[in-house]
Amino acid sequence: MLPLKIFRRPIKRRIRLARPEDKAVVVEIANVAFAPKDRTIWIQGAFGRSDRTIYVLEEYGKIEGFVITRPEGADLRIDLIGTWKPLIGICRDLMEHVERTAPLDFSEVVAGTHGDNHGAQAFYEALGFK
Numbered sequence: 191m192l193p194l195k196i197f198r199r200p201i202k203r204r205i206r207l208a209r210p211e212d213k214a215v216v217v218e219i220a221n222v223a224f225a226p227k228d229r230t231i232w233i234q235g236a237f238g239r240s241d242r243t244i245y246v247l248e249e250y251g252k253i254e255g256f257v258i259t260r261p262e263g264a265d266l267r268i269d270l271i272g273t274w275k276p277l278i279g280i281c282r283d284l285m286e287h288v289e290r291t292a293p294l295d296f297s298e299v300v301a302g303t304h305g306d307n308h309g310a311q312a313f314y315e316a317l318g319f320k
Contacts, residue, residue: 201250205287208244208256213237215253216246223272233258236269245287247273247280255280259288266292268301276309285317 208216213234220229236242236258247255255273259266266288273280289299301319303310 203283204248205245205284206248208237208246210237212244212246212253212256216244216256219253219256219274220270220272222274223276229270232270242269245284247284247287249280255284257281257284257288261296262300264295264297265300266296266298268299271301281313282317 216237217230217233220233221227236244239260241260243259245257245259246253254275255271257271258269260269261267268285268288271281271284285299292299299319301314303314
């Protein structure tokens with residue numbers, strides 16, 4: 191009998207709940223993604239609130255993006271989403287995760303952006319937001 195051949199591959203992408211030790215990386219990503227706006231206080235505040243859920247996306251063990259959500263009535267609101275690497279699907283994967291794991295008592299996922307942020311508008315429209 192031939193020996194069993196074992197195959198291994200590192201997990202490429204994983205989405206998990208953020209931990210307190212992730213705060214500095216999430217702040218850094220947000221400040222790069224939203225420069226010149228400083229999002230430090232916003233992110234630090236979100237980490238301290240029980241009504242916020244923060245997910246991070248790891249790629250080969252390194253945090254590459256995040257999304258912060260909060261309840262708003264019957265809706266689940268996207269507070270902030272960002273990545274080091276736009277245009278490679280990180281934010282799309284985070285949004286799909288939010289929708290897939292949203293509690294059943296929410297009727298919609300809601301996201302907003304500034305009227306002059308055409309890239310974000312195109313992103314949300316491509317995901318089927320109206």
